[in-house]
Amino acid sequence: MSATLARVPLCTLDDLPVGLGRPFRVGDTPIAVFRTRAGKVFAVDATCPHRGGPLADGMLAGDQVVCPYHAFRFHADTGACDQPGVCSIATYPVEVIDGAVTVTL
Amino acid sequence: MIPLNTTPGLPPTRKKLVVVGNGMAGARLVEDILAADPDHPFDITVFGDEPYGNYNRILLSNVLNGTQDPKEIFLNPLAWYADNHVTLHAGKRATRVDRDAKVVYADGVEEPYDVLVFATGSRPFVPPIPGTTHRGVFVFRTIDDCRNIAAYAKGKKSAVVIGGGLLGLEAAKGLMTHDVAVTVVEMGPWLMGVQLDEAGGKVLQQTIEKLGITVKTSASTREFAADDHGAVRAVVFADGSEVEADIVVISAGIRPNKELAAECGLACDRAVLVDDTLQTGDPSVFGVGECVQHRGVVYGLVAPIWEQTKALAARLTSTNPDAVYTGSKLATKLKVMGVELASMGRVSDVKPTDEVVTFAEPGRQVYWKAIVRDGKVVAGCLLGDLGPADEVVSYFMTERPAPARRLELFFGSGTRTQGADFSLADMPDDKQVCDCNGVCKGTIVKAIQAGKTTVQSVGKATRAGTGCGSCKKLVEGLIEAVNGEVKADPSEGWYVPAVPLDKPSLVAEVKTRGLKSVSAVLRELGTGEDEKSKNGLASMLKGLWGTEYVDERDARFINDRVHANIQNDGTFSVIPRMYGGVTSADDLIKIGEVAKKYAVRMVKVTGGQRIDLLGIKKDDLPGVWRDLGMPSGYAYTKALRTVKTCVGSEFCRYGTNDSTALGIALEKTYQGFEFPAKVKLGVSGCPRNCAESTVKDVGVVATEGGEWEVLVGGAAGAHVRKTDVLCRVKTREEAIRVIGRFLIYYRDNAKWVERTYDFVPRIGIEELRGIIVNDSLGIVADLDAEVEKTAAAYVDPWLERDNPAYAGQFEDVRTVPLPMA
Numbered sequence: 047m048s049a050t051l052a053r054v055p056l057c058t059l060d061d062l063p064v065g066l067g068r069p070f071r072v073g074d075t076p077i078a079v080f081r082t083r084a085g086k087v088f089a090v091d092a093t094c095p096h097r098g099g100p101l102a103d104g105m106l107a108g109d110q111v112v113c114p115y116h117a118f119r120f121h122a123d124t125g126a127c128d129q130p131g132v133c134s135i136a137t138y139p140v141e142v143i144d145g146a147v148t149v150t151l
Numbered sequence: 152m153i154p155l156n157t158t159p160g161l162p163p164t165r166k167k168l169v170v171v172g173n174g175m176a177g178a179r180l181v182e183d184i185l186a187a188d189p190d191h192p193f194d195i196t197v198f199g200d201e202p203y204g205n206y207n208r209i210l211l212s213n214v215l216n217g218t219q220d221p222k223e224i225f226l227n228p229l230a231w232y233a234d235n236h237v238t239l240h241a242g243k244r245a246t247r248v249d250r251d252a253k254v255v256y257a258d259g260v261e262e263p264y265d266v267l268v269f270a271t272g273s274r275p276f277v278p279p280i281p282g283t284t285h286r287g288v289f290v291f292r293t294i295d296d297c298r299n300i301a302a303y304a305k306g307k308k309s310a311v312v313i314g315g316g317l318l319g320l321e322a323a324k325g326l327m328t329h330d331v332a333v334t335v336v337e338m339g340p341w342l343m344g345v346q347l348d349e350a351g352g353k354v355l356q357q358t359i360e361k362l363g364i365t366v367k368t369s370a371s372t373r374e375f376a377a378d379d380h381g382a383v384r385a386v387v388f389a390d391g392s393e394v395e396a397d398i399v400v401i402s403a404g405i406r407p408n409k410e411l412a413a414e415c416g417l418a419c420d421r422a423v424l425v426d427d428t429l430q431t432g433d434p435s436v437f438g439v440g441e442c443v444q445h446r447g448v449v450y451g452l453v454a455p456i457w458e459q460t461k462a463l464a465a466r467l468t469s470t471n472p473d474a475v476y477t478g479s480k481l482a483t484k485l486k487v488m489g490v491e492l493a494s495m496g497r498v499s500d501v502k503p504t505d506e507v508v509t510f511a512e513p514g515r516q517v518y519w520k521a522i523v524r525d526g527k528v529v530a531g532c533l534l535g536d537l538g539p540a541d542e543v544v545s546y547f548m549t550e551r552p553a554p555a556r557r558l559e560l561f562f563g564s565g566t567r568t569q570g571a572d573f574s575l576a577d578m579p580d581d582k583q584v585c586d587c588n589g590v591c592k593g594t595i596v597k598a599i600q601a602g603k604t605t606v607q608s609v610g611k612a613t614r615a616g617t618g619c620g621s622c623k624k625l626v627e628g629l630i631e632a633v634n635g636e637v638k639a640d641p642s643e644g645w646y647v648p649a650v651p652l653d654k655p656s657l658v659a660e661v662k663t664r665g666l667k668s669v670s671a672v673l674r675e676l677g678t679g680e681d682e683k684s685k686n687g688l689a690s691m692l693k694g695l696w697g698t699e700y701v702d703e704r705d706a707r708f709i710n711d712r713v714h715a716n717i718q719n720d721g722t723f724s725v726i727p728r729m730y731g732g733v734t735s736a737d738d739l740i741k742i743g744e745v746a747k748k749y750a751v752r753m754v755k756v757t758g759g760q761r762i763d764l765l766g767i768k769k770d771d772l773p774g775v776w777r778d779l780g781m782p783s784g785y786a787y788t789k790a791l792r793t794v795k796t797c798v799g800s801e802f803c804r805y806g807t808n809d810s811t812a813l814g815i816a817l818e819k820t821y822q823g824f825e826f827p828a829k830v831k832l833g834v835s836g837c838p839r840n841c842a843e844s845t846v847k848d849v850g851v852v853a854t855e856g857g858e859w860e861v862l863v864g865g866a867a868g869a870h871v872r873k874t875d876v877l878c879r880v881k882t883r884e885e886a887i888r889v890i891g892r893f894l895i896y897y898r899d900n901a902k903w904v905e906r907t908y909d910f911v912p913r914i915g916i917e918e919l920r921g922i923i924v925n926d927s928l929g930i931v932a933d934l935d936a937e938v939e940k941t942a943a944a945y946v947d948p949w950l951e952r953d954n955p956a957y958a959g960q961f962e963d964v965r966t967v968p969l970p971m972a
Binding site: 052053054055056060061062063064066068070071076083092097100103105106107112117129 | 202220222670679682685703704707708709712717721957958959960962963964965966967970
């Protein structure tokens, strides 16, 4: 992994449906980006560490992403899983400026 | 014995307690310390090999056979450790202990200690047989083993379990559910040699052979043979014979993990040696569980280990500084493959002077045996019927003299056997109710008197019923006896977890307030937000408001967003409608062409008489639908799925009526109707019932004389239920109408995810017949109107192919390049 962080322009805010997520691959890193009904935009790893579920297809429960495969949940801010024995996922800082979404990774 | 600063008035000095091992012994010790003294003087650190909190290893076979999710068998989640200020190094294996410096080393962590406890448990013994490293050869010990075995078992035909002990039979039971032919191989002359004598072992063998398992005893394994790709294919025995094996599970006993202790110079024999204070040779170092040897005995069952942790916790916290552990008498009740079994002492160990009392009833596979030595019961086993087990165990545990008429051991002094009229009130307080957690009646009664009146809350307070769960009925009975009634968990009546209202109140509230979207309901009436509640509310609101419903797509599960069923590789399955399971040459050719064009990985005929295209990428969905030109089969959602039919009178020489025509008409009328759970229909053209109508949510069977019998509430999935007869009607039109009324009544009155097989018995078939056939509530006209309204609102969801409902609905991963540095 490179030690330097990159700020990468991702998409427009309108590309992100309200209350849902979308999958991106930034360089070699697959991520899932969500826009909550409350207006928060956040990015996490694309894949559930349990059985590889595509998190971007998951539903949101407040600030948690629910994996579509077996309903393991991960928190938007910490990446922590609600289930014992499942490791947390990485989170990536996101900025929205004038409708442009950028992610840092 | 642990010098602590306990001078009154001074805060106690914090001591560092390190527990190596996070299994059933290590974690239990920590719990016992917290329970013995919430203000205990320790900073506790636990090392665990596995990257998890601790779980109930006893229930692993349930994970393997799929009756329990791994999530359900965890005892303490990771958060529990944090809540109790216990530092857990999960996934860190302690590699070295320096007893001079009093430090434990593990994968880059150094943890100093004042008190150290070894709870390193044991590991599966892998016999030195050639071929144990082949692909497909497993041990059975951890949650990961279960997952790996279950994943590998997919599509396999045969499995061999090496070892006919308790754990081996549990593994065999788990494997049976994966549709493989299971053989159990035991080196000894009979199964469960530790708990049973030869006669008992044979009885057990007959019973499990009836379940379809092959048993091979006195069998010495020479090697595991592999195919050309390094995957196991057979087990080869010493006599040269072979048994085919796509999977091998080794369960040949356990070996204590004593190495870490031995390496730091502690005395070990078969396991780490401890005295009655559970101390090793070092006054700062203790041991509990399967890794220790106490008075020559190494225990492998949970009950004695919990006696050890309790004694050690009392000692360490000084709540009982003189607590000692003097050994356990082992009596266990088990259920192996549905066979109930009680065992105590060593039944195979018979001395010439012993009296052996046996009773056998071969027809029912019942076998009872007790060994009486010097007038006392010293061992015994009971199989198949545990009627007298408690009595025999009690003689064994208390060492009181056995009755002079030995038959009274089994049959009581008169008619006193534990029958149907057995009274819970007569049960002594010290009688154990929960054998998994060692909880007595008295403890449970105290909890009930303290206000715990649900089975769950009693479980939380006492742990009763939280192991295998088989004593929950007894707990329920005790609550009834003490409290008069069992309180239901109030949330059981709620329609969805996030809104504390039952369905009728929720519907009324939603109507009064005019709440037409999921977010509006959650905002005004909700106490939280979760995906299940959103799904349930979306379904209810759509039924309630029809075209006025404000459809928020984030309230839908992925399947309902892209109108296809997500698969385990992130692709989707596409099933077009095939009305009544009837298709045409042109449609089949079209389906075949689409399958070729999109390189569909599997084309599968479904159980509902249609064709499934599997492995479609999300961004191919619109193209597939367009090229098919057929409507969605709704195979991915809680809605009307299929109408299965037989060919009926059109071709069948037995057919008495046109079942395909009725099936097609039903499917065309009710396609797109959404319900609280999926709904499957079947129409059979004669009582031979080839469309399996008697196990459908709604079934129709043609009768001689031209009538149709309408059936409801059947199932043949995880749950099997035969339908109830709703009514008989004379014409096809009447059948369609009465079914429509039933469907709408079910839609509007069932709980979320309540299938008809629960709904129909809950309401009662008489009551339903009254409402739907005889119009006892005067709502039939409303039901008919609702049918028409719902049918009129049907739009094929696959038309969204040309007009996506939101950004990225049918788009896969978007690739974004990294900026140039």
